[in-house]
Amino acid sequence: MNINLFFFFVLALIISIYIFFKPLALKEQTFTEMPIFELREFTLHELNTTALTTYMYGATALKYKDRYEVNNFFFIDNAKKYIAKMKADKGIYNDPIVTLHGDIEFVQKDGITFQTQDAIYDKRTKLLRAKGKYLLFKDKNKIIGRDLYYYNEKNIVQSKDIEATYQLKESF
Numbered sequence: 001m002n003i004n005l006f007f008f009f010v011l012a013l014i015i016s017i018y019i020f021f022k023p024l025a026l027k028e029q030t031f032t033e034m035p036i037f038e039l040r041e042f043t044l045h046e047l048n049t050t051a052l053t054t055y056m057y058g059a060t061a062l063k064y065k066d067r068y069e070v071n072n073f074f075f076i077d078n079a080k081k082y083i084a085k086m087k088a089d090k091g092i093y094n095d096p097i098v099t100l101h102g103d104i105e106f107v108q109k110d111g112i113t114f115q116t117q118d119a120i121y122d123k124r125t126k127l128l129r130a131k132g133k134y135l136l137f138k139d140k141n142k143i144i145g146r147d148l149y150y151y152n153e154k155n156i157v158q159s160k161d162i163e164a165t166y167q168l169k170e171s172f
Helices: 003-020
Strands: 037-047 052-063 068-077 084-094 097-108 113-122 127-138 141-151 156-165
Touching: 068 097, 084 113, 113 141
Parallel strands: none
Antiparallel strands: 037 052, 052 068, 068 084, 084 097, 097 113, 113 127, 127 141, 141 156
């Protein structure tokens, strides 16, 4: 076999490989944020010098640098005069903001309870803001409305499109 023919055959083989066999195209992915760790069936306690200020429980959670993303979220804010308990399908705790999503139930120590689908709670100002429809009740009193602003410590409620049922006390 002629050496020129051999090199021509090798060159033709290399060119056909280059043309017909494309190298594997790898997708580049950019990760903007990775969780530090994952928790399962966890409880978080925040303490100050005098008492327990925050209690948080969840079935699973991802801990990021600045927040917790929790499934089956249960949260108690015990920092001030009024204790607030919150449950939701998913919660994001980015101190002092708690963002709640899905089947939210907010219960206050004095019996005020409300239910909604999306809400944000600020631990510093004790403001709970519910986006969309909500149901608020205490005893036999009931309010249905949209876009709730509830100031926990001041017992002030602001809302739109409300329909209220108020049970008057009987006097004898």
